[in-house]
Amino acid sequence: MNDKTIGILAGMGPRSTAPFIEQIIDECQNQYNASLDEEFPKMMIYSLPTPFYIDQPIDHELMKKTIAEGLKKLEDTDVQFIAMPCNSAHIYIEDLVKSINIPLLNIVEETLNRLPSDKLRISLFATTTTFNSQIYQKGIAEKGHQFIFREQWQDQLNELIKNIKVQKDNPLNYELWNKLLKATEQEVDYIIIACTDLNAVADGIDTSIKIVDSSQCLAHAVVKKYLDKTS
Numbered sequence: 368m369n370d371k372t373i374g375i376l377a378g379m380g381p382r383s384t385a386p387f388i389e390q391i392i393d394e395c396q397n398q399y400n401a402s403l404d405e406e407f408p409k410m411m412i413y414s415l416p417t418p419f420y421i422d423q424p425i426d427h428e429l430m431k432k433t434i435a436e437g438l439k440k441l442e443d444t445d446v447q448f449i450a451m452p453c454n455s456a457h458i459y460i461e462d463l464v465k466s467i468n469i470p471l472l473n474i475v476e477e478t479l480n481r482l483p484s485d486k487l488r489i490s491l492f493a494t495t496t497t498f499n500s501q502i503y504q505k506g507i508a509e510k511g512h513q514f515i516f517r518e519q520w521q522d523q524l525n526e527l528i529k530n531i532k533v534q535k536d537n538p539l540n541y542e543l544w545n546k547l548l549k550a551t552e553q554e555v556d557y558i559i560i561a562c563t564d565l566n567a568v569a570d571g572i573d574t575s576i577k578i579v580d581s582s583q584c585l586a587h588a589v590v591k592k593y594l595d596k597t598s
Contacts (some may be wrong), residue, residue: 371408371593374446374469376437378414379453380532383563383582387452388412390586398590408593411444413437419455421529425496431459435466442467448598450474450589452582454493454561458500470598477588478559478581479506488513490551492524493561503561515555523547528564535567544568552576 373391377384388410395401395408415437418429434456441449448470451457457475464471482489489512491503498521507514527543534540544565551558557577560569566582592598 369408369593371447372445373408373410373589373593374441374444374449375410375412376415376434376441376449376451376456377412377453379417379419379434379451379456380564381414381416382531382535382567383452384412384414386566387563387582387586390583391589394586394590398587399594408590411441411446413441417456419496421494421525421532427459430456431462434459435463438463438467438471442469448472448592450585452563452585454497454502454563454581455500457502458496460502470592472585472588472592474581474585475502475506475561478561478579478584479503479510481579481584481587482507482510482512482557482559484510486511486513487556488515488554489557489559490515490520490555491559491561492520492547492565493559494528495521495525497561503559507559515551517550517554520547520550523550524562527568528562531564531567540568548574548576 377387392407401407417433418426438449450472454474460473489507491498504514523543527540530537530540552575555576557579559579559581561581563582569580
Protein backbone atom coordinates (compact mmCIF):
# COMPACT_ATOMS: atom_id res chain seq x y z
CA MET A 368 0.00 0.00 0.00
CA ASN A 369 1.31 3.46 -0.95
CA ASP A 370 1.82 5.63 2.15
CA LYS A 371 2.42 8.89 0.30
CA THR A 372 0.15 11.83 1.01
CA ILE A 373 -0.41 14.27 -1.85
CA GLY A 374 -0.64 17.99 -1.11
CA ILE A 375 -3.06 20.05 -3.20
CA LEU A 376 -2.92 23.84 -2.90
CA ALA A 377 -6.22 24.75 -4.51
CA GLY A 378 -8.98 27.35 -4.29
CA MET A 379 -7.48 29.52 -7.05
CA GLY A 380 -10.26 29.96 -8.04
CA PRO A 381 -12.63 28.28 -5.61
CA ARG A 382 -14.68 26.48 -8.29
CA SER A 383 -11.61 24.80 -9.78
CA THR A 384 -10.85 22.65 -6.72
CA ALA A 385 -13.55 19.97 -7.00
CA PRO A 386 -13.04 19.36 -10.75
CA PHE A 387 -9.29 18.90 -10.20
CA ILE A 388 -9.83 16.31 -7.48
CA GLU A 389 -12.19 14.47 -9.83
CA GLN A 390 -9.44 14.48 -12.47
CA ILE A 391 -6.99 12.94 -9.99
CA ILE A 392 -9.52 10.20 -9.16
CA ASP A 393 -9.99 9.54 -12.89
CA GLU A 394 -6.22 9.32 -13.35
CA CYS A 395 -5.96 6.79 -10.51
CA GLN A 396 -8.44 4.60 -12.35
CA ASN A 397 -6.68 5.13 -15.68
CA GLN A 398 -3.10 4.66 -14.49
CA TYR A 399 -3.44 1.81 -12.01
CA ASN A 400 -7.07 0.65 -12.13
CA ALA A 401 -7.99 1.89 -8.66
CA SER A 402 -11.49 0.79 -7.68
CA LEU A 403 -11.72 0.13 -3.93
CA ASP A 404 -11.80 3.21 -1.69
CA GLU A 405 -8.55 2.18 0.01
CA GLU A 406 -6.74 2.06 -3.35
CA PHE A 407 -6.95 5.82 -3.87
CA PRO A 408 -4.30 8.21 -2.51
CA LYS A 409 -4.40 10.18 0.68
CA MET A 410 -4.67 13.88 -0.14
CA MET A 411 -4.35 16.98 2.00
CA ILE A 412 -6.35 19.70 0.21
CA TYR A 413 -5.96 23.34 1.17
CA SER A 414 -8.41 25.67 -0.55
CA LEU A 415 -6.62 29.00 -0.33
CA PRO A 416 -8.38 32.33 -1.10
CA THR A 417 -5.96 34.68 -2.86
CA PRO A 418 -5.99 38.39 -3.82
CA PHE A 419 -6.60 37.68 -7.52
CA TYR A 420 -8.84 39.80 -9.76
CA ILE A 421 -9.88 39.40 -13.38
CA ASP A 422 -10.33 43.12 -14.07
CA GLN A 423 -7.95 44.76 -11.60
CA PRO A 424 -4.16 44.93 -11.27
CA ILE A 425 -2.59 42.18 -9.18
CA ASP A 426 -0.35 42.95 -6.22
CA HIS A 427 2.26 40.37 -7.21
CA GLU A 428 4.28 40.55 -4.00
CA LEU A 429 1.15 39.99 -1.91
CA MET A 430 0.01 37.19 -4.20
CA LYS A 431 3.38 35.43 -4.07
CA LYS A 432 3.55 35.82 -0.27
CA THR A 433 0.01 34.40 0.14
CA ILE A 434 0.75 31.36 -2.04
CA ALA A 435 4.11 30.71 -0.36
CA GLU A 436 2.42 30.74 3.06
CA GLY A 437 -0.15 28.25 1.74
CA LEU A 438 2.57 25.95 0.47
CA LYS A 439 4.35 26.08 3.81
CA LYS A 440 1.15 25.16 5.67
CA LEU A 441 0.73 22.13 3.43
CA GLU A 442 4.36 21.13 3.85
CA ASP A 443 3.87 21.22 7.62
CA THR A 444 1.16 18.52 7.31
CA ASP A 445 3.85 16.05 6.14
CA VAL A 446 2.74 15.70 2.52
CA GLN A 447 5.39 14.28 0.20
CA PHE A 448 4.86 16.68 -2.71
CA ILE A 449 2.47 19.47 -3.76
CA ALA A 450 0.49 20.36 -6.87
CA MET A 451 -1.12 23.75 -7.51
CA PRO A 452 -4.05 23.57 -9.98
CA CYS A 453 -3.68 27.26 -10.82
CA ASN A 454 -1.76 28.56 -13.81
CA SER A 455 -1.44 32.15 -12.60
CA ALA A 456 0.32 30.95 -9.45
CA HIS A 457 3.07 29.54 -11.66
CA ILE A 458 4.20 33.02 -12.60
CA TYR A 459 6.14 32.84 -9.33
CA ILE A 460 7.18 29.20 -9.64
CA GLU A 461 10.93 29.75 -9.20
CA ASP A 462 10.48 31.55 -5.89
CA LEU A 463 7.73 29.19 -4.75
CA VAL A 464 9.90 26.12 -5.34
CA LYS A 465 12.52 27.67 -3.07
CA SER A 466 9.96 28.45 -0.35
CA ILE A 467 9.47 24.76 0.60
CA ASN A 468 11.66 21.69 1.02
CA ILE A 469 9.51 19.18 -0.87
CA PRO A 470 8.82 18.86 -4.62
CA LEU A 471 6.34 21.26 -6.25
CA LEU A 472 4.97 20.09 -9.58
CA ASN A 473 4.92 22.56 -12.47
CA ILE A 474 1.63 22.76 -14.39
CA VAL A 475 3.24 24.67 -17.28
CA GLU A 476 5.99 22.09 -17.86
CA GLU A 477 3.54 19.20 -17.57
CA THR A 478 1.20 20.80 -20.11
CA LEU A 479 3.87 21.71 -22.64
CA ASN A 480 5.26 18.19 -22.42
CA ARG A 481 1.91 16.83 -23.58
CA LEU A 482 1.99 18.75 -26.86
CA PRO A 483 2.73 16.63 -29.96
CA SER A 484 6.09 16.96 -31.69
CA ASP A 485 4.49 18.03 -34.99
CA LYS A 486 4.74 21.77 -35.69
CA LEU A 487 1.29 23.20 -35.03
CA ARG A 488 -0.72 26.40 -34.71
CA ILE A 489 -1.39 26.73 -30.98
CA SER A 490 -3.47 29.20 -28.98
CA LEU A 491 -3.85 29.85 -25.27
CA PHE A 492 -7.03 30.34 -23.24
CA ALA A 493 -5.96 31.91 -19.94
CA THR A 494 -6.44 34.89 -17.67
CA THR A 495 -4.83 38.16 -18.73
CA THR A 496 -2.33 37.71 -15.89
CA THR A 497 -1.20 34.31 -17.13
CA PHE A 498 -1.20 35.43 -20.76
CA ASN A 499 0.89 38.54 -20.10
CA SER A 500 3.42 36.57 -18.07
CA GLN A 501 4.44 34.67 -21.27
CA ILE A 502 5.05 31.47 -19.27
CA TYR A 503 3.33 29.41 -21.96
CA GLN A 504 4.24 31.34 -25.09
CA LYS A 505 7.95 30.92 -24.43
CA GLY A 506 7.64 27.14 -24.21
CA ILE A 507 5.39 26.96 -27.27
CA ALA A 508 7.99 28.83 -29.32
CA GLU A 509 10.86 26.71 -27.98
CA LYS A 510 9.07 23.60 -29.22
CA GLY A 511 8.81 25.10 -32.70
CA HIS A 512 5.06 25.72 -32.76
CA GLN A 513 3.35 28.82 -34.13
CA PHE A 514 1.48 30.83 -31.51
CA ILE A 515 -1.84 32.28 -32.68
CA PHE A 516 -3.94 34.73 -30.69
CA ARG A 517 -6.37 37.59 -31.33
CA GLU A 518 -6.86 40.46 -28.88
CA GLN A 519 -10.64 40.14 -28.93
CA TRP A 520 -10.39 36.53 -27.70
CA GLN A 521 -8.91 37.77 -24.42
CA ASP A 522 -11.83 40.13 -23.84
CA GLN A 523 -14.23 37.22 -24.32
CA LEU A 524 -12.17 34.98 -22.06
CA ASN A 525 -12.10 37.56 -19.30
CA GLU A 526 -15.88 37.93 -19.46
CA LEU A 527 -16.34 34.16 -19.41
CA ILE A 528 -13.99 33.56 -16.47
CA LYS A 529 -15.58 36.37 -14.48
CA ASN A 530 -19.06 34.93 -15.14
CA ILE A 531 -17.98 31.44 -14.07
CA LYS A 532 -16.69 32.80 -10.78
CA VAL A 533 -20.03 34.50 -10.13
CA GLN A 534 -22.43 31.81 -11.44
CA LYS A 535 -20.99 28.57 -12.79
CA ASP A 536 -24.19 27.27 -14.44
CA ASN A 537 -25.25 30.46 -16.21
CA PRO A 538 -26.28 29.45 -19.78
CA LEU A 539 -24.45 32.55 -21.03
CA ASN A 540 -21.17 30.88 -20.08
CA TYR A 541 -21.72 28.10 -22.60
CA GLU A 542 -22.74 30.61 -25.26
CA LEU A 543 -19.51 32.54 -24.72
CA TRP A 544 -17.48 29.33 -24.73
CA ASN A 545 -18.97 28.10 -28.00
CA LYS A 546 -18.52 31.53 -29.55
CA LEU A 547 -14.83 31.47 -28.64
CA LEU A 548 -14.33 28.01 -30.10
CA LYS A 549 -16.07 28.98 -33.35
CA ALA A 550 -13.84 32.06 -33.64
CA THR A 551 -10.68 29.97 -33.38
CA GLU A 552 -11.58 26.89 -35.42
CA GLN A 553 -10.21 28.14 -38.72
CA GLU A 554 -7.01 29.56 -37.25
CA VAL A 555 -5.56 27.05 -34.79
CA ASP A 556 -4.93 23.32 -34.42
CA TYR A 557 -4.60 23.14 -30.62
CA ILE A 558 -5.83 25.21 -27.70
CA ILE A 559 -4.14 25.06 -24.32
CA ILE A 560 -6.70 25.68 -21.57
CA ALA A 561 -4.54 27.40 -18.99
CA CYS A 562 -7.21 28.56 -16.57
CA THR A 563 -8.64 25.93 -14.25
CA ASP A 564 -11.91 27.89 -13.88
CA LEU A 565 -12.65 27.05 -17.51
CA ASN A 566 -13.14 23.40 -16.52
CA ALA A 567 -16.67 24.45 -15.56
CA VAL A 568 -17.60 24.76 -19.25
CA ALA A 569 -15.01 22.53 -20.92
CA ASP A 570 -17.04 19.30 -20.75
CA GLY A 571 -18.89 18.24 -23.87
CA ILE A 572 -16.72 20.24 -26.25
CA ASP A 573 -17.92 20.04 -29.84
CA THR A 574 -15.05 21.35 -31.93
CA SER A 575 -12.50 20.17 -34.45
CA ILE A 576 -9.72 21.81 -32.42
CA LYS A 577 -7.62 19.61 -30.17
CA ILE A 578 -7.77 20.67 -26.53
CA VAL A 579 -4.90 20.36 -24.06
CA ASP A 580 -6.28 20.90 -20.55
CA SER A 581 -3.54 22.06 -18.19
CA SER A 582 -5.51 20.85 -15.19
CA GLN A 583 -5.77 17.34 -16.61
CA CYS A 584 -2.05 17.36 -17.46
CA LEU A 585 -1.23 18.24 -13.86
CA ALA A 586 -3.58 15.56 -12.51
CA HIS A 587 -1.82 13.00 -14.72
CA ALA A 588 1.56 14.12 -13.32
CA VAL A 589 0.27 13.96 -9.73
CA VAL A 590 -0.73 10.32 -10.02
CA LYS A 591 2.44 9.43 -11.94
CA LYS A 592 4.57 10.90 -9.14
CA TYR A 593 2.40 9.21 -6.53
CA LEU A 594 3.18 5.87 -8.17
CA ASP A 595 6.91 6.60 -8.58
CA LYS A 596 8.72 4.44 -6.02
CA THR A 597 11.94 6.44 -6.41
CA SER A 598 10.45 9.73 -5.20
